[in-house]
Amino acid sequence: xxxxxxxxxxxxxxxxxxxxxxxxxxxxxxxxxxxxxxxxxxxxxxxxxxxxxxxxxxxxxxxxxxxxxxxxxxxxxxxxxxxxxxxxxxxxxxxxxxxxxxxxxxxxxx
Amino acid sequence: xxxxxxxxxxxxxxxxxxxxxxxxxxxxxxxxxxxxxxxxxxxxxxxxxxxxxxxxxxxxxxxxxxxxxxxxxxxxxxxxxxxxxxxxxxxxxxxxxxxxxxxxxxxxxxx
Numbered sequence: 546x547x548x549x550x551x552x553x554x555x556x557x558x559x560x561x562x563x564x565x566x567x568x569x570x571x572x573x574x575x576x577x578x579x580x581x582x583x584x585x586x587x588x589x590x591x592x593x594x595x596x597x598x599x600x601x602x603x604x605x606x607x608x609x610x611x612x613x614x615x616x617x618x619x620x621x622x623x624x625x626x627x628x629x630x631x632x633x634x635x636x637x638x639x640x641x642x643x644x645x646x647x648x649x650x651x652x653x654x655x
Numbered sequence: 656x657x658x659x660x661x662x663x664x665x666x667x668x669x670x671x672x673x674x675x676x677x678x679x680x681x682x683x684x685x686x687x688x689x690x691x692x693x694x695x696x697x698x699x700x701x702x703x704x705x706x707x708x709x710x711x712x713x714x715x716x717x718x719x720x721x722x723x724x725x726x727x728x729x730x731x732x733x734x735x736x737x738x739x740x741x742x743x744x745x746x747x748x749x750x751x752x753x754x755x756x757x758x759x760x761x762x763x764x765x766x
Binding site for chain 1: 697698699700701704748753
């Protein structure tokens, strides 16, 4: 089974801090994605990557950046955390037969 | 614009009471439709992929079906452990390979 590992389950950060969320997959997939999930809004795509060093903006990229230096690792960066970035962050990988998600990182910005 | 709508938003069933969840969609080119189960505080867990109208997939008490406009997730004789949020997502393929998610149906099965 594909495993997608997110480095932290829970994080509490202060407004203005730079935050790194890490995601690692173990099945050599090319595509990797970062979503955020909020009540009533569902899952929204922040950024995705279809190859090493390649990245594309999703639907809500403002305030975020990403890094993909190695195929298995896709990092989401909050350049200057704000309270409206409090959310559940989900990393995923896969292809047309199905996507696998990590267990999520619940980020609270205070 | 590609869009997916799930209904109902919430559903409460008695144990053993069968029902269906709906996922309606509009898309220019459907490459696949995914169903997920999500437990509170966890990431979505993959259930099924459906690729074309008329296709059906089954897993234990769950059965997913697909038409050209909607997909149903049928739950037969549910148990309390089936309680979760069920999400559907469109896979449109192309250059992005991204998924478009519905907002989910929160299912509660009471003993």
